[in-house]
């Protein structure tokens with residue numbers, strides 16, 4: 131990854147996080163979670179800053195950040211669509227839902243729509259398997275989906291955003 | 294009267310928060326009823342569920358409640374005319390779903406307010422902790438768990454007393470008790486339900502475990518996908534602290550223990566105990582070589598004991614009722630009850646807790662109500678990515694660690710995904726290998742490369758590019774990975790493939806030799822045609838076809854042009870006469 135640091139994030143936002151979690155290297159994952167809450171993703175300058183303040187190295191921090199699927203190194207769209215592709219959802223047709231969303235919004239797993247409104251991420255089980263297929267958008271879970279219903283929900287959010 | 298709305302994650306996904314809101318808004322100052330929440334009763338297929346109580350007695354259970362119904366409920370309760378609600382009342386058959394269960398781990402789920410420590414106390418909550426701290430030695434606690442025959446519910450089924458004893462015997466003053474709430478098996482959600490619905494039961498079980506092994510610090514590792522569980526558990530920990538069940542000198546006994554939550558960050562392998570420890574230490578979640586076991590050298594290199602949520606959820610009950618009451622249930626080698634998450638193509642999906650020793654048929658048919666849409670049962674997947682598919686011929690297999698392992702699947706954490714004739718078993722095997730290749734941590738070669746090669750072979754079979762000898766190649770790869778992988782993830786990754794080959798070999802052969810998917814799921818091999826006898830010529834399929842591949846004259850049978858068809862399946866799903874067929 132390029133480390134030339136064109137990104138300029140407001141690093142002071144992390145001061146309180148370091149005060150609370152900074153001195154124990156066991157807290158690195160928690161620090162990254164808090165940072166992602168603040169910035170929406172983990173910009174490269176934030177990663178360097180975290181390494182310097184947690185007695186770690188950028189390589190180690192990036193190693194951890196890339197291991198866990200929760201962490202993102204790129205900005206996400208306004209709405210994060212987590213589409214479940216766990217076993218129960220698979221059996222009940224999650225592939226069809228993915229296909230419908232991808233075609234309708236010209237997007238793919240891990241990507242973001244051109245207008246920056248939706249990012250799509252496939253996940254394995256949201257724990258609502260009996261309502262499968264399921265997706266979660268910004269902490270709200272939608273169950274018993276059909277391809278049409280899923281597309282409609284996204285269109286609803288798109289319309290909301292336009293207003 | 295109390296109106297209680299089920300607010301587990303599944304209830305909320307089905308619209309319970311709207312129902313709750315409407316109920317609250319419908320209540321006016323003069324109303325004598327209260328509006329409360331509870332967790333998940335496990336009848337997920339009937340959510341949102343609203344219970345009406347007179348004191349502690351359930352007088353009516355209402356199901357699939359809509360926001361519009363909520364208004365009516367408030368009115369009916371106000372007027373004392375509950376008969377107005379007959380149309381949304383639970384049916385007799387649906388009542389069977391609960392009546393046929395024996396609930397120990399789930400005993401309070403969906404019955405009490407998870408945010409109220411008083412509600413838990415009223416159900417004998419923290420009584421077992423008091424008994425343990427005041428009247429039992431740690432050794433006596435371990436002995437009681439041994440009498441109970443409690444085995445780990447996280448997957449492997451290792452005797453809990455043995456692990457506790459080993460951690461207790463380890464040298465050192467500082468020890469850790471860790472709860473594994475990573476619940477990685479996609480299709481299992483009992484741990485989430487316990488934490489969301491009865492968090493104090495988990496806390497109490499953990500404290501008893503901490504006392505038994507001599508731990509002063511307890512950590513719950515919860516997966517990131519469970520925000521509501523984390524929120525409720527945080528609240529419960531705070532309440533337990535303020536009531537003196539947690540912290541210093543608990544209940545005046547001299548025993549002290551703290552508890553905190555660590556949120557996972559999305560990695561299936563972190564459910565493996567040594568990887569979980571690495572993750573707790575802030576590192577990449579790569580498994581360690583065992584021995585040393587966590588009981589000797591675990592978190593921060595100190596003795597640690599790790600148990601699953603459901604394991605702990607049984608502990609307080611065992612102390613209150615005695616180990617013998619627990620071991621009286623079950624079979625020779627599997628004691629007590631087990632919770633299953635029943636999902637897939639099933640009529641009644643949800644959480645089912647039954648004594649060990651019942652058959653799979655009992656769970657799937659008597660409790661689960663059989664297969665949806667009158668289709669044929671094909672297989673049930675148990676144990677997730679580490680388990681396998683059990684075919685119809687083995688439906689009378691008894692639920693017991695040994696008997697399930699004998700099928701090639703495992704008990705696992707309790708996911709039971711039911712499949713019907715439309716599920717392709719080759720594609721199912723590919724699905725699991727897709728999962729394991731993505732989740733393999735990459736530390737050992739057998740798992741990292743081996744699962745990838747298997748995935749490639751399975752993918753080409755489902756795409757119609759399968760070659761002669763592919764099945765034998767898969768079996769060879771399976772054996773190699775089983776022997777060579779470092780941790781449980783790799784060692785068990787071949788199981789879904791091996792069971793699929795063992796029980797559904799003919800499907801592999803059909804894909805490879807005849808370029809045909811018998812279940813009609815693999816789109817590259819799929820062909821749709823219209824059954825002339827059944828087609829009434831309504832033209833619905835033709836109007837829905839996105840590429841105009843269907844033609845015909847109204848009131849006469851239609852035909853599909855194979856060359857134009859893109860195999861989207863739209864015609865198949867819209868036909869109301871079952872005239873569109875898959876081949």
Ligand SMILES: Cc1cc2nc3c(=O)[nH]c(=O)nc-3n(C[C@H](O)[C@H](O)[C@H](O)COP(=O)(O)O)c2cc1C
Pocket residue numbers: 444445446447448449450451453473474475476477478561562563564565566567599600601602604706780781782
């Ligand atoms: C790849 C892998 C994933 C696992 N995931 C979980 C899990 O999500 N939850 C769990 O409790 N145990 C899981 N386990 C089992 C744990 O390693 C461990 O055996 C268990 O937490 C011990 O608790 P128990 O004795 O109470 O079952 C997993 C094991 C492996 C190999």
Ligand code: FES
Pocket residue numbers: 214215216217218219220254255256257258259260262263264479480481
């Ligand atoms: S498999 Fe999709 S929510 Fe569990």
